[in-house]
Amino acid sequence: MSISPFLRSPFTDLTGGLVSHQLLDRCMVQEGRYFECLEAYGLDRGIKKCQHLYSDYHECQTLTKQYKRFLAMRSERDKQIAEGKLKGDQKYVSPRVDSY
Known part of the structure; x- marks a missing residue:
């Protein structure tokens, strides 16, 4: 795992943020916590x-x-279809809205 570049220059400083998830990406929080931990411990x-x-x-x-x-889940559903437990319209029924 490589975190810092082998050769550091102003160009690498400018373009380093392009490969991060800090611009409202879904992994922004996890990446921030990880890099804060790295900063704390070295x-x-x-x-x-x-x-x-x-x-x-x-x-x-x-x-x-x-x-x-x-x-x-897909293999279990396919297995139940093959066994005949799910038939007709029950084969691909979506889960209820509050089942998560």
Whole structure:
């Protein structure tokens, strides 16, 4: 994981903000918490101490857990359709609005 550039110049300082999530992106809060933790502990110790914040930030970026949940629900629905438990209009019924 590389956080600071190998060669630092005014150009890297100007363009460094282009790859962050701080401009009202959905991962803005997680990224801010992670980088505040890194700033508090320093880069070397912060990578170990702030691992839990990095995992939250990484999940926000990649959405891997959400995608795995989606695949599990889809496979369960397909399994119930194959077993005959869901028939007709019940195959693809959306959940109730307050079920979340």
